[in-house]
Amino acid sequence: MVKLMKRKELEQHLQELDGFSKPKILLEQYETRAHIAACMLHTIESAYGDLCGKTVLDLGCGCSVLGVGSVLLGASYVLGVDIDEEALKISTSNINQFELNEVDLLHTDVKILPLLLRGTQKFDTVVMNPPFGTKHNKGLDSLFLEIGLQCLSDKGVLYSLHKSSTRDYFHRKAPSWKVEARVLAELRYDLPATYKFHNKTSVDIEVDFWRFEKKN
Amino acid sequence: MKLLTHNILTSKCLKGVTVGYPLGIVCHTQAKEVKVNEVEFNPEFISRMIQKVDWPALCKAAENLGHSDDLPPAVVDDYENNEEFLKKAHHFLMEIEVINGDLICPETGRKFPVTDGIPNMLANEDEV
Numbered sequence A: 001m002v003k004l005m006k007r008k009e010l011e012q013h014l015q016e017l018d019g020f021s022k023p024k025i026l027l028e029q030y031e032t033r034a035h036i037a038a039c040m041l042h043t044i045e046s047a048y049g050d051l052c053g054k055t056v057l058d059l060g061c062g063c064s065v066l067g068v069g070s071v072l073l074g075a076s077y078v079l080g081v082d083i084d085e086e087a088l089k090i091s092t093s094n095i096n097q098f099e100l101n102e103v104d105l106l107h108t109d110v111k112i113l114p115l116l117l118r119g120t121q122k123f124d125t126v127v128m129n130p131p132f133g134t135k136h137n138k139g140l141d142s143l144f145l146e147i148g149l150q151c152l153s154d155k156g157v158l159y160s161l162h163k164s165s166t167r168d169y170f171h172r173k174a175p176s177w178k179v180e181a182r183v184l185a186e187l188r189y190d191l192p193a194t195y196k197f198h199n200k201t202s203v204d205i206e207v208d209f210w211r212f213e214k215k216n
Numbered sequence B: 001m002k003l004l005t006h007n008i009l010t011s012k013c014l015k016g017v018t019v020g021y022p023l024g025i026v027c028h029t030q031a032k033e034v035k036v037n038e039v040e041f042n043p044e045f046i047s048r049m050i051q052k053v054d055w056p057a058l059c060k061a062a063e064n065l066g067h068s069d070d071l072p073p074a075v076v077d078d079y080e081n082n083e084e085f086l087k088k089a090h091h092f093l094m095e096i097e098v099i100n101g102d103l104i105c106p107e108t109g110r111k112f113p114v115t116d117g118i119p120n121m122l123a124n125e126d127e128v
């Protein structure tokens, strides 16, 4: 087995990736910062071994920070899915910059994704930082989660970020989704100035890093 | 788009489509429509994929691309220990990439374009 890359080193690599050039507010396009992405992915691999040698779905991949990081930690195959062509172009250039050949991209709306995937061929791991579902997109965070779970194989695991204010809701929902749900960490997430949805240049919001494991 | 990705995709999202699998592949006639990348060979991973992959669909895809010559028509017994077979499966699933072309719904003929390696599987509201 290859030795796991240090978190700091992963963060340095992810810092080199391009983010959204013209973020679309309606699609809630803000990239996961290198520091948070590195913490998430490093935990996923070091504590649970859910990346190395796995098939990974990067749901709402944007510029593919999570997908590229997954491959750097040993994922064998990553499919990045996004509705936005421009984001996918940035993803392509990010993937090429790292000369990775393990990532494929798919241009579609996650809402129809479960129908696009052949039944038996589901993913080992889903990683995502979905739209928080604010304002125009109420409930999109929960929808991403439900769709991500549908794309998982029987023993699959999903990792995601959600606003801490929704924590009770997801805990209540977990049994009906047949998952074991755990908050692994609480983060302070600064929605960057590029995301001019708020008047201030950036706002700190509290975000939970979740692990959802399928129970069968 | 790798053939592993092609092997996963269906057009069942379209109204009236029941199976939508496998999608046909047509490449545009210019050169550079298919590329071969080098991907690290991981025998355990490929063995695990072989259990999930629809082999006939992979063969058909390879045939659509005119690359079928050396792909065995069926999964061989004891493939886990057959490095030559695993390497071929690896090559077809992970290394051959469709750059530009169309994916075609086998039931309706609806085309989904592949541009710069990315399949566009968005569907209009009246199609789903």
Ligand SMILES: C[S@@+](CC[C@H](N)C(=O)[O-])C[C@H]1O[C@@H](n2cnc3c(N)ncnc32)[C@H](O)[C@@H]1O
Binding pocket: A027, A028, A029, A030, A031, A032, A059, A060, A061, A062, A063, A064, A065, A066, A081, A082, A083, A084, A087, A108, A109, A110, A111, A128, A129, A130, A131, A132
């Ligand atoms: C908060 S960003 C996260 C991007 C990236 N995963 C990251 O961590 O940096 C959410 C992403 O979801 C995408 N998105 C929003 N709605 C979508 C939908 N219905 N289907 C697919 N992607 C969608 C956006 O284009 C955007 O790239």
